[in-house]
Amino acid sequence: MPALDAGGVERGTVEFARELVKLGHESIVISNGGRQVETLEAEGSRHICMPIHRKSLRSLALVRPMRRLLAELKPDVIHVRSRAPAWITWLAWRKLPVATRPRLVSTVHGMYSVNAYSAIMTKAEHIIAISDCVHDYITSNYGIDPKHITRIYRGLDPSIFKQNSDNPDWRNRLYQAYPQFKNKRLLVMPGRLSRWKGQEAFLDVMHHLCDLRQDCHGIVVGDAEENKQHYLQELLDKRKALGLDDKVTFVGHRADIQSFYSLADITCHLSNKAEPFGRTVPEALACGCPVIAYDRGGAAESLHQAFPDGLVEADNPEAFARRAHELLEREAIDIQLPEEFYLRHQVDATLDVYRRLLDAPRGG
Template identity: 65%
Template structure:
């Protein structure tokens, strides 16, 4: 089968699961000999895109504004120039721009249009654009159910493909002595402690406040436990970090919880952690940190709801606790620290499976089979 030209479009390339997934998928496409192109407004991950053999084209496709419609004609001209086989949209504003550009292109020569529902968006006409693609990918069963219930996406137009973990990145033992020495020099309070990891962008719905409340219970059971919050707030939401620091002080956890900010070495943090926590206060579409931690050999405790519970049920069901019950959450962590934990993450949660399944969607649209 001939190599494909694939264009992925998303708002920006700063941080987050969608962004990291786009980078990884672009890298795998390039490694397989396909032409991989990413269109976004840019960000810190552009370097990773270009260094892995993909192309990045900067375009203001990120603003939730009617002014973004001025990008429709430039997008159409760009697609006509690039002549891709597939355009894969991963967010709503880029989807609107691409769809409006795509629908006016000649049917016989225009690329195929694919969307991935990375979230359970608010139900309205604005979000409905994600269902207008020729084929739609759901990242979890709960997202798939949302697509059917709210947008009546037919079965033949939809494929369930969980987001895949890169097995070469998330492996046990990756935190070597040199890395640990550097970390403990920067954060000496972590050395010799039982580390309880809370990874994820600082956001109210991600559950950092619940994590602090849970830690206030856990340190009573395990005085050696130390919480590590990995992640930063968006530039315009730094006030939330200050709120969390104030709450940490209020709960008397200044010596028991550390905020280490945005990191590029999250696999090493999984490796040194005793347990990873997932505490989103609403159903998360997927919950990337769950399979990442399991792939690294570190058990996860998570609320039993949303996409995060799906991967945990399949890979480590003992980690599930009732939603929003921080006392049970702390007790479960204490139990896991003395248990013989058996982790078995199914193959569909790994990157090679995701890549193969997504390419299968592309090939079927192109009439090339699988």
């Protein structure tokens, strides 16, 4: 993969590597490094630093070093998770002796632009799709036989995301820092500040919701990248224009998002395009927090199974606000998140892909 910094794919890779080690496998991650390398190595995996993150023709110079490395490591399975590393790895792998080379697996984490560069993710011997909508994207755009694709949802670590994970001391510290949250019905909007993530729509939802009731407060959890700080200012300007300065708070990046899920009355997912998976949805559901999301993409798949009452018409903030009002009026909420959204299932299903591929004839 490209690097091991922040992000859902990176965190999922570190968690999966840890589980491999627990099961007695040797786990090696090749990337350009990052803040999560220390955790990865502390949990028993080996990290090899290689600048495979660059989307540049210069990266082709890494093909031969990668081939030598693979010949030295002799792994049973190579698993690629991103396009630039996949190109380097595939070009190195395909020149290894067919009879002895590792089996090659890819995970398609996104619905990338359809072109020759993205097509590399479909050249593996077997493909993992992280949702049904990604599965459909692969088959419809690249003509891949479904027998070469397995849908495996990205699994949640139950030790982090579980019901009743709220901590009273944490709550008291939060109320000291943000007294405006106390005695309010809280709606949380998680995700980095980005135009497609839907923070502008969240402000519209809060504007409509405040017309229906006065006991709510919105919390935006996430920060803008360094080159997108202007977008934060746009959001603050819109908050002021809608008269929401005392109704919506931006708390920036937080490492304790699971506690916000447990505190919140509702988690909101408002991306303005279909997401491949939408990890915040099952995360919040696993913490016992109801989620409202637009009915499209991977984000809707977990809601269809675990909490269908949280689905609303896409791109309709007013309908979103009405649904929030309805849910806040309920005395009880029933959430049933299936096991296939948890890490144990992801590990077992992925190892099953590995084993089936290792047993299959070579040379396809």
